[in-house]
Amino acid sequence: MNMPLLFMLRILTLLLFCTLSPFAVFAEPLRQVPQEQTGVLLSFAPVVKKAQPAVVNVYASRTDRRPRNPLFDDPIFRHFFGDGGNGRPGSPTARSLGSGVLVDPSGLVVTNYHVIEGMTDIRVALADKREYDADIVLRDQRTDLVVLRLKGGDNFPTMELGDSESLEVGDIVLAIGDPFGVGQTVTQGIVSALARTQAGISDYGFFIQTDAAINPGNSGGALIDLHARLVGINSAIFSQTGSSIGIGFAIPVNMVKVVLAAAKSGGRQVRRPWLGASLQTVSREIADSLGLDRPMGALVVETSIGGPAAEAGLRRGDLITAIDGQSVDDPEGFGYRLATKPLGGTAVLTFLRNGKSLIASLKLVPAPETPARDPVKLTGPSPLSGATVINLSPAVLEELSLHGVSDGVVISEIDEGSRAALVNFQIGDVIVAIDGAPVKTTHDLEQAVSRYHNYWKLTIARGGEMITTVIGG
Numbered sequence: 113m114n115m116p117l118l119f120m121l122r123i124l125t126l127l128l129f130c131t132l133s134p135f136a137v138f139a140e141p142l143r144q145v146p147q148e149q150t151g152v153l154l155s156f157a158p159v160v161k162k163a164q165p166a167v168v169n170v171y172a173s174r175t176d177r178r179p180r181n182p183l184f185d186d187p188i189f190r191h192f193f194g195d196g197g198n199g200r201p202g203s204p205t206a207r208s209l210g211s212g213v214l215v216d217p218s219g220l221v222v223t224n225y226h227v228i229e230g231m232t233d234i235r236v237a238l239a240d241k242r243e244y245d246a247d248i249v250l251r252d253q254r255t256d257l258v259v260l261r262l263k264g265g266d267n268f269p270t271m272e273l274g275d276s277e278s279l280e281v282g283d284i285v286l287a288i289g290d291p292f293g294v295g296q297t298v299t300q301g302i303v304s305a306l307a308r309t310q311a312g313i314s315d316y317g318f319f320i321q322t323d324a325a326i327n328p329g330n331s332g333g334a335l336i337d338l339h340a341r342l343v344g345i346n347s348a349i350f351s352q353t354g355s356s357i358g359i360g361f362a363i364p365v366n367m368v369k370v371v372l373a374a375a376k377s378g379g380r381q382v383r384r385p386w387l388g389a390s391l392q393t394v395s396r397e398i399a400d401s402l403g404l405d406r407p408m409g410a411l412v413v414e415t416s417i418g419g420p421a422a423e424a425g426l427r428r429g430d431l432i433t434a435i436d437g438q439s440v441d442d443p444e445g446f447g448y449r450l451a452t453k454p455l456g457g458t459a460v461l462t463f464l465r466n467g468k469s470l471i472a473s474l475k476l477v478p479a480p481e482t483p484a485r486d487p488v489k490l491t492g493p494s495p496l497s498g499a500t501v502i503n504l505s506p507a508v509l510e511e512l513s514l515h516g517v518s519d520g521v522v523i524s525e526i527d528e529g530s531r532a533a534l535v536n537f538q539i540g541d542v543i544v545a546i547d548g549a550p551v552k553t554t555h556d557l558e559q560a561v562s563r564y565h566n567y568w569k570l571t572i573a574r575g576g577e578m579i580t581t582v583i584g585g
Contacts, residue, residue, distance in 0.1 A: 223332030289333025388419020498530020
């Protein structure tokens with residue numbers, strides 16, 4: 113072949129290869145946020161650049177000033193109530209480090225409740241190093257979420273909220289937070305599982321599981337999809353060492369939306385639909401007795417008189433299998449599905465009764481405040497001085513996640529440094545009786561503690577236990 117012609121053919125072949133090859137290096141490809149998952153070819157950098165400015169560090173602290181309390185010399189009392197800080201010299205400062213996500217230009221930040229629990233001072237650092245003090249807008253211990261508002265500034269960077277219902281196992285996700293306080297860090301993984309309900313982290317256990325590395329300090333940070341949208345709030349890890357072993361849990365963003373909506377509306381707590389029934393997990397044995405091929409659904413154990421479940425016609429022994437067409441595997445999954453429904457209107461429950469599939473219309477109404485809370489702040493010489501108590505109602509039982517109690521009054525607030533705080537009473541403690549006399553209302557308790565006693569015999573319900581103890585006057 114003619115040598116000049118052969119040379120020209122080689123040049124044309126080389127140019128064609130460089131034009132068509134995905135590895136051509138003559139021009140750097142334009143980096144942009146991918147429009148679909150297959151668009152991430154070489155780097156997650158465009159996704160991170162879009163999301164990272166909205167991820168913040170949350171620093172919380174509290175200074176303790178507790179004198180030695182002789183009440184804790186009683187070993188039985190210490191067993192149930194702890195040592196109340198006895199023996200701690202000086203005024204130690206407790207600190208907590210976590211992450212958060214800016215979700216509104218006005219400065220609203222979502223993070224985990226456990227990041228700020230028991231803390232009095234909160235400071236938030238943005239990715240660009242600006243720092244702001246923050247106030248607590250709304251706490252929702254049941255979901256382990258809290259909404260903060262930055263003090264000062266506006267037009268903050270925010271993260272778009274995605275849809276956790278659209279996630280599938282195998283989807284690529286990124287976790288952004290501040291592990292171990294080393295600084296903002298991005299890790300990558302996949303959605304390992306959905307609807308994890310046995311993590312034991314919050315009342316609404318329905319978590320996204322991911323193998324993206326999550327470590328202490330990541331709590332409250334963002335789990336994002338490849339459109340840089342928030343799909344979850346990183347909350348916990350399963351680990352025997354305290355470090356990531358590839359099993360992390362995030363609260364689905366659809367639950368975050370419910371809490372955020374309540375905060376924006378000015379509510380002090382999140383109001384959710386009330387079932388008015390207690391549910392039980394279906395074991396293998398129960399499944400066999402019901403003729404099921406596998407354990408599934410949420411078994412109705414008891415219904416409240418006049419509650420939505422009773423009005424819908426549900427009764428003991430019914431097995432709820434779906435709500436609005438979404439399948440239910442266990443009570444936790446049902447609780448999550450119901451909690452993310454808006455108030456008003458109805459939901460369609462599918463359930464089994466005597467082997468037949470039936471449907472019922474459930475009214476989406478909040479738990480009633482009957483009897484009224486009627487708060488009373490206790491004073492005087494009793495060990496409960498400084499505590500505020502309220503009457504029990506379905507709404508209070510739901511709000512404070514109280515189970516197995518129907519009588520008494522519950523502590524809703526405790527003044528810092530008060531005698532009740534020194535004795536180490538806790539919010540959620542139910543005062544059932546004093547000196548053997550049942551406590552029915554807040555005013556019953558107020559009258560009972562108004563007189564001086566040489567000692568106080570208290571019966572208290574806490575964490576499913578009934579505790580009776582004697583405290584000196």
